[in-house]
Amino acid sequence: MFRRKHAYHFNSSDAEQRQAKINELKSAFGPLSARGEKYCSEACLIRYLEARNWNVTKSKKMLEESLKWRVAYRPEDIRWPDVDVEAETGKMYRASFRDREGRTVVIMRPTKENTTSHDGQIRFLVYVLENAILSLPEGQEKMVWLIDFTGWTMAHATPIKTARESTSILQNYYPERLGIAFLFNPPKVFEAFYKAVKYFLDPRSIEKLNFVYLKDEESMKVLYRCIDPEVLPVDFGGRNNVVYNHEEYTKLMLEDDNKTSSFWADDAKPANRVANGTLVADVRPQSSLIAAKAS
Numbered sequence: 001m002f003r004r005k006h007a008y009h010f011n012s013s014d015a016e017q018r019q020a021k022i023n024e025l026k027s028a029f030g031p032l033s034a035r036g037e038k039y040c041s042e043a044c045l046i047r048y049l050e051a052r053n054w055n056v057t058k059s060k061k062m063l064e065e066s067l068k069w070r071v072a073y074r075p076e077d078i079r080w081p082d083v084d085v086e087a088e089t090g091k092m093y094r095a096s097f098r099d100r101e102g103r104t105v106v107i108m109r110p111t112k113e114n115t116t117s118h119d120g121q122i123r124f125l126v127y128v129l130e131n132a133i134l135s136l137p138e139g140q141e142k143m144v145w146l147i148d149f150t151g152w153t154m155a156h157a158t159p160i161k162t163a164r165e166s167t168s169i170l171q172n173y174y175p176e177r178l179g180i181a182f183l184f185n186p187p188k189v190f191e192a193f194y195k196a197v198k199y200f201l202d203p204r205s206i207e208k209l210n211f212v213y214l215k216d217e218e219s220m221k222v223l224y225r226c227i228d229p230e231v232l233p234v235d236f237g238g239r240n241n242v243v244y245n246h247e248e249y250t251k252l253m254l255e256d257d258n259k260t261s262s263f264w265a266d267d268a269k270p271a272n273r274v275a276n277g278t279l280v281a282d283v284r285p286q287s288s289l290i291a292a293k294a295s
Contacts, residue, residue: 010054021054022046028060035076036067043141051175051204066173076260078127080253086124089114090244094132097231097240099144103179104132105227107244108147111156118162125166129174131256142179144226146236149186157193167200178205182212182223184236 011017025045032040040063052058070076087093091112095105106128115121132143158166170178186194198206212219214237223237232238
């Protein structure tokens with residue numbers, strides 16, 4: 001009689017099985033540029049594996065696409081003067097406080113949109129993401145989004161093209177970076193726009209979205225469990241009187257730009273190197289600290 005062959009079942013909570021998958025994904029790549037090597041830290045590999053349910057083949061494909069995008073778009077090279085105009089109204093910025101787990105909080109205010117440039121808005125989004133990741137504490141991989149929809153109307157709706165590309169970048173090139181998102185005070189009319197955008201979201205992202213209403217005590221408890229009311233801005237039902245100041249934020253971002261530039265300068269290497277007998281185009285790598293955050 002024939003015996004049924006038992007299928008292999010991966011257990012993501014098994015440390016040995018996890019490490020085997022990580023090693024398999026790591027060994028699946030050939031020589032990488034210096035920046036690529038820095039990007040592909042173990043934490044990075046884990047995020048891509050988690051995004052593809054620990055399927056090495058699918059994770060490899062996803063990571064390859066991300067590396068191609070990073071080489072072409074060069075998100076690490078975007079600097080504050082490149083996106084300053086997009087930030088003048090405080091429509092999106094890194095908060096001065098963190099959540100209860102120490103995660104970076106990104107505040108978004110769709111009603112404060114101040115440009116119509118698709119490319120400019122996408123570039124600004126990428127800059128904010130890179131900066132938020134850079135500010136994550138050691139050992140923390142995810143961030144928190146706090147999106148204020150107070151006063152939002154269909155006139156504030158993001159063009160579908162921009163919404164589609166934004167979600168594509170977030171899901172394909174920044175996998176498992178979102179810890180939780182709070183949609184604060186979305187009006188009834190927002191539901192129609194959300195249904196259109198929801199089509200582009202994967203189920204994992206949808207599960208992280210929380211609709212919160214200032215007058216709904218139970219929903220506010222969800223927000224308070226994540227962010228201490230003492231540090232949460234008054235506009236979001238907290239007790240912190242902090243407001244966005246573009247001049248002060250500009251100083252902060254320029255300081256961050258200088259730190260990033262200095263890290264890169266410290267790690268500068270020759271333009272080309274030899275790998276397996278082949279001349280491979282190289283780029284300046286990130287510092288180990290930046291790479292740990294940006295990967």
